[in-house]
Amino acid sequence: MGGGAVAADELRLLIERAERLEEEKKGIADDIKDVFAEAKSRGYDAKAIRQIMKIRKQKREEYQEEQSILEVYMQALGML
Template sequence: MTDERQHGMGGGAVAADELRLLIERAERLEEEKKGISDDIKDVFAEAKGRGYDGKAMKKIMAIRKKKKEEYQEEEAILEVYLQALGML
């Protein structure tokens, strides 16, 4: 395979250098993602060590991502459902 361009399975030409660079870039990003994930785990471990509840923190984070109106609507529906089931 002396040519820079090789044929892919679909019969189209693939630029080997470009493909290799894209794969390498994705691999680097996966490594960064793993590092960030590990950092987040460390934060939650630290929080647990200080007496905070990780599940509650994650719930708060999910709420903070939503628009206020969206959150209020979800809470209202949840309350109606809980009342209907006799859980409130």
């Protein structure tokens, strides 16, 4: 890398970019909280919605395998 000024400028730009992204991330997190607050105010269960979102991210096979294991464990514990 060139002189110290070039490295310092590049570093400053990288830090500022990361800071802007952190602000955007905070804004998005706030928007997501608002969506869950709205869902709750309409009578939906936020925990269930989060679980559905988690399931939708998984591959179908992974979800089915996870459910099968849960069922086996629950049966073993007399929960089913």
